[in-house]
Amino acid sequence: MIKINSMCNSFNEIFNIYFKEAFQDKPPIILCIGSERATGDALAPLIGTMLRNKYNIKTYVYGTLESSVNAKNIEEVYSFITLKHPAQKILAIDACVGLEQDIGFVKFTNTGLFARSAIKKVNKNYGDYSILGIVDKAYKDPLNVFSTRLSTVFNLGNKIANAIDYAFNMNYKKIAL
Secondary structure, three states: OOOOOOOOOOHHHHHHHHHHHHOOOOHHHHHHHOOOOHHHHHHHHHHHHHHEEEEEOOOOOEOOOOEEEEEOOHHHHHHHHHHHEEEEEEEEEEEEOOOOOOOOEEEEEEEEEEEOHHOOOOOOEEEEEEEEEEEEEOOOOOHHHHHHOHHHHHHHHHHHHHHHHHHHHHHOOOOOO
């Protein structure tokens, strides 16, 4: 796992090194987990929307502000993805909480992620690799996801979506869906 400060001047370049090593010749399917109904949980759907609408990324993106992948439908969506794209790796993206000084950092791991672990309902591992954006400090009350600053989520989402677009442009210029 690597933790990168999203405000670092070389964030895109550092992110691309890990992205290229993880996915090599074939772009991943992108699975953005979260809900637009809670600010602190909206990071991944925001990223999914940006990748589709702003960057027109050349891969399949599941989970947007309009069609979120969340605790209610993740099993169904994940089963569909693994059936439809059996040979492709999955990059799972989600928001998380951490230490106050780590807000704005991004974790890139070579494992999937355990969605719903913040509310102590640990499911199985989703994806082959994961990106976790630290959007707020950890509280004892999971309902604090409703009071996370929108500007923090938006700025971090923009940085991550831009880094993914940069990695795609550097590694998959000739790919078409």
